[in-house]
Amino acid sequence: MTALPPPCEKKLGLVIDLDTCVGCQACVTACKGWNDQGYGVPLSDQNAYGSENSGTFLNRVHSYEMMQDDGPPQIVNFPRSCLHCENAPCVTVCPTGASYKRAEDGIVLVNEDACIGCGLCAWACPYGARELDQAAGVMKKCTLCVDRIYNETLPEEDRVPACVRTCPTGARHFGDLGDPESAVSRLVASRGGVALMPEQGTAPVNRYLPPRRKGAAGAAPLTDIADVEATGIAGWLDRLLGRF
Amino acid sequence: MHPAPSVILFTVLSGAGFGTLILLGLGLALPFGLEAAFLWGAGYALAVSGLLASTFHLGNPQRALLAFTQWRTSWLSREGWAAVGALAMLAPLALASVFGGGLPAAFGITGAAVALLALFSTGMIYAQLRTVPRWNHWTTPSLFLAYALTGGATLVGLPYLAGLLCLILAVLQVVAWRLGDGRFAARGSTLGTATGLKGNLRSFAPPHTGTNYLMREMIHVVGRRHAARLRWITILFAALVPGMIVILLPDRFSAHLLAFVLHLVGAASGRWLFFAEAEHVVGLYYGAHDGAGN
Ligand code: SF4
Ligand code: SF4
Ligand code: SF4
Numbered sequence: 001m002t003a004l005p006p007p008c009e010k011k012l013g014l015v016i017d018l019d020t021c022v023g024c025q026a027c028v029t030a031c032k033g034w035n036d037q038g039y040g041v042p043l044s045d046q047n048a049y050g051s052e053n054s055g056t057f058l059n060r061v062h063s064y065e066m067m068q069d070d071g072p073p074q075i076v077n078f079p080r081s082c083l084h085c086e087n088a089p090c091v092t093v094c095p096t097g098a099s100y101k102r103a104e105d106g107i108v109l110v111n112e113d114a115c116i117g118c119g120l121c122a123w124a125c126p127y128g129a130r131e132l133d134q135a136a137g138v139m140k141k142c143t144l145c146v147d148r149i150y151n152e153t154l155p156e157e158d159r160v161p162a163c164v165r166t167c168p169t170g171a172r173h174f175g176d177l178g179d180p181e182s183a184v185s186r187l188v189a190s191r192g193g194v195a196l197m198p199e200q201g202t203a204p205v206n207r208y209l210p211p212r213r214k215g216a217a218g219a220a221p222l223t224d225i226a227d228v229e230a231t232g233i234a235g236w237l238d239r240l241l242g243r244f
Numbered sequence: 245m246h247p248a249p250s251v252i253l254f255t256v257l258s259g260a261g262f263g264t265l266i267l268l269g270l271g272l273a274l275p276f277g278l279e280a281a282f283l284w285g286a287g288y289a290l291a292v293s294g295l296l297a298s299t300f301h302l303g304n305p306q307r308a309l310l311a312f313t314q315w316r317t318s319w320l321s322r323e324g325w326a327a328v329g330a331l332a333m334l335a336p337l338a339l340a341s342v343f344g345g346g347l348p349a350a351f352g353i354t355g356a357a358v359a360l361l362a363l364f365s366t367g368m369i370y371a372q373l374r375t376v377p378r379w380n381h382w383t384t385p386s387l388f389l390a391y392a393l394t395g396g397a398t399l400v401g402l403p404y405l406a407g408l409l410c411l412i413l414a415v416l417q418v419v420a421w422r423l424g425d426g427r428f429a430a431r432g433s434t435l436g437t438a439t440g441l442k443g444n445l446r447s448f449a450p451p452h453t454g455t456n457y458l459m460r461e462m463i464h465v466v467g468r469r470h471a472a473r474l475r476w477i478t479i480l481f482a483a484l485v486p487g488m489i490v491i492l493l494p495d496r497f498s499a500h501l502l503a504f505v506l507h508l509v510g511a512a513s514g515r516w517l518f519f520a521e522a523e524h525v526v527g528l529y530y531g532a533h534d535g536a537g538n
Contacts, residue, residue, distance in 0.1 A: 071443075
């Protein structure tokens, strides 16, 4: 049903730390690996080994250059996946009822058996979180690894999304953002986590932790080296060559 | 947004078809016999061929009937209901007008109202998207209605109504372009709001070396000069030239047909621009507005 459910207390989502993300793409690979064989049709690739390769991914990592007046320039790696919005426009535009938001935990999913592949939900999402699989013609998106997080056949430590489990720097956190006492909510509060494109009115659940301020680098770190006075044979050579 | 030929064809043809059916349904022209067969036939053929073309871009058209289920929330679903409803409701009137027979005027008026709703829904599918600021405005459904009715009036051969509609269409289209040009910036989405980062930002490395669905579907760049030329073509062919033809040669069937064909060319050019010039905010993540300053 593409009407949004009444607001629920539980809001499962991700918190992504832009300070620690090193842009290694491990979450991209883990996401594709897990979701290629679990929920719904596989994530197809087109011309994977050719020059014009393309494929379906549920998570993509950008890199941005950030120039600040009062700090050193920085590269920020930026993972982008579904934010499981509370006011999800991708759900209400769907003509078939394939796109829905779960009332019990807020996860936004696609019922692939009902999806006609019209693509309208991907147009409605501001964050580019939905991609139409070119082989199956159905819409794919982050499932918040719904087939892991409740899966009792997996060892306890694996009952988190594949991207969270795999991240080598611990930049991805999973939890209930509806509970102010949860670890993720406290992390967001302590680090000043932000919502993306609030002006779009989507009320996303996921939060991003901004990069911490880095100490300013010395004005010109190489000046000391240039000033070193040569001594001994090097000094004699230096003086000799200085005459020509 | 990617200007997909199937969607341009669908919206232009079915728009003109429904426009024709609306004017016939309202009884503004009362053709009979052969003329009725041609006009009603053309209206139905255009509307139906457009609807069929719209299924070309679906990933799984065999499930298209499911699109009728979500009319309470989805404009796309409402469009389906209204389009099929109008075609069904106007059919008896079409048959009566071709083969003789009378039906109460309320019958055609109801059918025409449902057809208007179909056109309005098509416009709202685009106008509802906050992600595409250029579309997210009342001018979008108004334009869909204006194009459809102008096409209908030229084909049906109502010279003065067609002339007036051409004028309205031209003004509305220019207003829509003028207001639309600054809307992306006015809505305030930048790479800064998209990432929550501060400072001057620039895309340093894209997440993938090849292209992807998002880039093919939603990130399309048109040259300014190219767009300016197409705007002229649109205004001339869709409105000004057909308007002049129908006013100067009001009683000639061939003149109306020519005006209609020219109008379709202009409408297709306008619809191409409607998609090609529309920017989706997802482009920000891919550096579409880098250097614009945050
Ligand atoms: S991020 Fe996009 S796909 Fe995910 S819930 Fe929000 S609008 Fe929908
Ligand atoms: S692509 Fe599928 S899920 Fe998305 S709006 Fe269309 S039918 Fe619904
Ligand atoms: S939660 Fe699962 S589906 Fe979503 S981005 Fe992470 S690995 Fe991919």
